[in-house]
Structures are given as C-alpha cells and as structure tokens.
Amino acid sequence: MPEQEYNLQGADPMLPRFLRVRRAVVETHDTITLELDDSNAAPQFAPGQFNMLYLFGAGEVAISISGPPDDRQTLVHTIRGVGAVTGPILQLRRGAILGVRGPYGSAWPLHEVSNGGRDLLLMAGGIGLAPLRPVIYEVLRRRREFGNLTILYGARTPADLLYRGELAQWRMFPGVSVKLIVDRAAGVWSGRIGVITDLLRTVQFDPAETIAMICGPEVMMRFAYHELVRRGLAAERIYMSMERNMKCAVGWCGHCQLSPFFICKDGPVFRADRIQPLLATREL
Ligand SMILES: Cc1cc2nc3c(=O)[nH]c(=O)nc-3n(C[C@H](O)[C@H](O)[C@H](O)COP(=O)(O)OP(=O)(O)OC[C@H]3O[C@@H](n4cnc5c(N)ncnc54)[C@H](O)[C@@H]3O)c2cc1C
Known part of the structure; x- marks a missing residue:
C-alpha cells in the first residue's frame, strides 16, 4: 500500500498517523529505539x-519522544518491553508500520533554565533517560544559553544503560558532566554501584542557580526530590515527569487521574511542589 494511504490524520485527536520504521536500534536486551519516518507532516x-503508539493487533501505549526536537523528518521513541503492547513493539524492525498520535502533554521548562543561563541538573533512572534526552539535545545545540549541565543516570546493571555511545559523547562538551551508577555489576564495571542519591552526594551545585529535572521510577523520584531539597534546592526549581496508566491521552477517559490532575493533560511534567504531596500519599 502506498505510504500516503496510511496517513489518516484529521482533526480527531483519537486518529493516528501511520509511520514507517526507518531504523531500529537495539539498546539493551529489553529496550529498543525506533526512528520513524515522519518527513510528511x-x-x-x-x-x-x-505520543500514543498504536501497534495493530496489540493496542496503544504512551511513549515519550526521545529524539532531537529540531529534527522534523524523524520521530524517535525508546521503548522498554514490559507487556502486551511494548513486548511486540520490541520485535519491530525497518519497514514496519506504527500508528502515532500526539504529541501530548506538558514540557520540561527549558526557558526557565536558559533565562539567565542557569545550571541544569538532570536525574534519570532506567527508561527515564528517554524523555530527558530531547532536553540534552536542546541544551547542547543551544549551548551558550545554558550554564553547566550535569547528568546523573542510574540503571539496574551496566548492560541496562541506554544510549551508551551518546553518554560518552555528551561528557566531551565543555561544562557537561555525566555520572553513572548501577544497582549491581559483575565483571568489568569500574564505575559506581548504588542508587542515584549516592551520585547526587558527589555533585556540587548552587541552589540559587540550578534547575533540576527528574524522571524515573516514582520511588527514585521521591528520594531524589528529598535529597535535592535537603541540599537547599527550592521545590519550585525541581520538575518531575509522571507515568500512569493512560488510554486516551486527551483527558477524556480519566485512567491517568492522580487526585486533581490528569497526567496526560496537566503533566506528565510537573513542578515538584505541585505533585510531591500526592506522591507521598499511599494508594493514590
Ligand atoms: C507519559 C508517559 C510516557 C511514557 N514514556 C515511556 C517511554 O518513553 N518508554 C517506555 O518504554 N515506556 C514509557 N511509558 C510507559 C509505557 O506507557 C508502559 O510501559 C506501557 O503502557 C506498558 O504497556 P504494555 O501493554 O506493554 O504493558 P501491560 O501489559 O499493560 O503491562 C504488563 C506489566 O508491566 C507492568 N508495567 C507497566 N508499565 C510499566 C513500566 N513503565 N515499567 C515497568 N513495568 C511496567 C504492568 O504493571 C504489568 O505488570 C510512558 C508512560 C507514560 C504515561
């Protein structure tokens, strides 16, 4: 079927566009990065x-956009296979078709960092590096507008680290520091072992000049938040990205509701002082 016949985009936010996989990069044993050809629209x-990614016969899932924001030809997503939809997505290769609707949700407040050339502290756990990667691309592209960039990244094992080639490249930029930590390691790993708050203790930052952005499992974000506050960073300078079970992505279905918020519309990126009290409430 010709490519344009797949393009069903209309005003209806529930209708996906159909895009072809241009390249599939196997990141780890359970994670893949798909580059989709989006050169038309x-x-x-x-x-x-x-975006919401739709796989025929399997279903639809929310997946962050993990590529460069200035690339209007390619749409990039990094997907960890955990279940009924993301599992089969892991098998997709060049030429496969995926439905895509979006983009949805709130964004990391990069303007707050570039305004005055503040420093940026990123804390990512596991697949949480994916929604922060466009931030890194943007800061490196507009390097002069930003102060120092510190990337703290934790994974379960060295083999679970994403974007390994890029991690090495990013730390070559002036004013950029990349620090890694893993939960456990066997063999040749000479880096740190522990949790991401251990990494934070090795970093100096000026609370008056720093904005922090955190993405990872909720428990990791909670501990990271408390450690940042303990180190003097105001809660209004901390942002975190939330994940909840999501179906419609446009605030109709209520699946992703977290107390007064719909994660899909009000988030996924929240200022920490708005969301933190809800994270501390059990069963929410
Ligand atoms: C705003 C937003 C952005 C997201 N961005 C990404 C992204 O960039 N990359 C990515 O891989 N995922 C991302 N996710 C998570 C992704 O949507 C879920 O992993 C996906 O919906 C799981 O669907 P499934 O049908 O494959 O699994 P299901 O069959 O629904 O779940 C199977 C099992 O996996 C568990 N599970 C579900 N989600 C997760 C998870 N995130 N981690 C561990 N276990 C889980 C379930 O509890 C269940 O036990 C994002 C979610 C949201 C809300």
Whole structure:
C-alpha cells in the first residue's frame, strides 16, 4: 500500500498517523529505539512530551519522544518491553508500520533554565533517560544559553544503560558532566554501584542557580526530590515527569487521574511542589 494511504490524520485527536520504521536500534536486551519516518507532516514537539503508539493487533501505549526536537523528518521513541503492547513493539524492525498520535502533554521548562543561563541538573533512572534526552539535545545545540549541565543516570546493571555511545559523547562538551551508577555489576564495571542519591552526594551545585529535572521510577523520584531539597534546592526549581496508566491521552477517559490532575493533560511534567504531596500519599 502506498505510504500516503496510511496517513489518516484529521482533526480527531483519537486518529493516528501511520509511520514507517526507518531504523531500529537495539539498546539493551529489553529496550529498543525506533526512528520513524515522519518527513510528511511532522508536528513540532517540546522536550518532555509523549505520543500514543498504536501497534495493530496489540493496542496503544504512551511513549515519550526521545529524539532531537529540531529534527522534523524523524520521530524517535525508546521503548522498554514490559507487556502486551511494548513486548511486540520490541520485535519491530525497518519497514514496519506504527500508528502515532500526539504529541501530548506538558514540557520540561527549558526557558526557565536558559533565562539567565542557569545550571541544569538532570536525574534519570532506567527508561527515564528517554524523555530527558530531547532536553540534552536542546541544551547542547543551544549551548551558550545554558550554564553547566550535569547528568546523573542510574540503571539496574551496566548492560541496562541506554544510549551508551551518546553518554560518552555528551561528557566531551565543555561544562557537561555525566555520572553513572548501577544497582549491581559483575565483571568489568569500574564505575559506581548504588542508587542515584549516592551520585547526587558527589555533585556540587548552587541552589540559587540550578534547575533540576527528574524522571524515573516514582520511588527514585521521591528520594531524589528529598535529597535535592535537603541540599537547599527550592521545590519550585525541581520538575518531575509522571507515568500512569493512560488510554486516551486527551483527558477524556480519566485512567491517568492522580487526585486533581490528569497526567496526560496537566503533566506528565510537573513542578515538584505541585505533585510531591500526592506522591507521598499511599494508594493514590
Ligand atoms: C507519559 C508517559 C510516557 C511514557 N514514556 C515511556 C517511554 O518513553 N518508554 C517506555 O518504554 N515506556 C514509557 N511509558 C510507559 C509505557 O506507557 C508502559 O510501559 C506501557 O503502557 C506498558 O504497556 P504494555 O501493554 O506493554 O504493558 P501491560 O501489559 O499493560 O503491562 C504488563 C506489566 O508491566 C507492568 N508495567 C507497566 N508499565 C510499566 C513500566 N513503565 N515499567 C515497568 N513495568 C511496567 C504492568 O504493571 C504489568 O505488570 C510512558 C508512560 C507514560 C504515561
């Protein structure tokens, strides 16, 4: 079927566009990065936003956009296979078709960092590096507008680290520091072992000049938040990206409701002082 016949985009936010996989990069044993050909009608996205990816016969899932925001030809997603939809997505290769609707949701507040050339502290756990990667691309592209960039990244094992080639490249930029930590390691790993708050203790930052952005499992974000506050960073300078079970992505179905918020519309990126009290409430 010709490519344009797949393009069903209309005003209906529930209708996907159908895009072809241009390249599939196997990142780890359970994670893949798909580069989709979006050269026809790529809508602009802001770092932190997500798309709904639809796989025929399997279903639809929310996945952050993990590629460069200035690339209007390619749409990039990094997917960890955990279940009924993401599992089969892991098997997709060049030429496969995926439905895409979006972009949706709130963005990381990069303007707050570039305004005055503040420092940026990123803390990512596991697949949480994916929604922060567009931030890194943007800061490196507009390097002079930002102060120091510190990337703290934790994974379960060295083999679970994403974007390994890029991690090495990013730390070559002036004013950029990349620090890694893993939960456990066997063999040749000479880096740190522990949790991401251990890494934070090795970093100096000026609370008056720093904005922090955190993405990872909720428990990791909670501990990271408390450690940042303990180190003097105001809660209004901390942002985190939330994940909840999501179906419609446009605030109709209520699946992703977290007390007064719909994660899909009000988030996924929240200022920490708005969301933190809810994270501390059990069963929410
Ligand atoms: C805004 C937003 C952005 C997201 N961005 C990404 C992204 O960039 N990359 C990505 O891989 N995922 C991302 N996710 C998570 C992704 O949507 C889920 O992993 C996906 O919906 C799981 O669907 P499934 O049908 O494959 O699994 P299901 O069959 O629904 O779940 C199977 C099992 O996996 C568990 N599970 C579900 N989600 C997760 C998870 N995130 N981690 C561990 N276990 C889980 C379930 O509890 C269940 O036990 C994002 C979610 C949101 C809300």
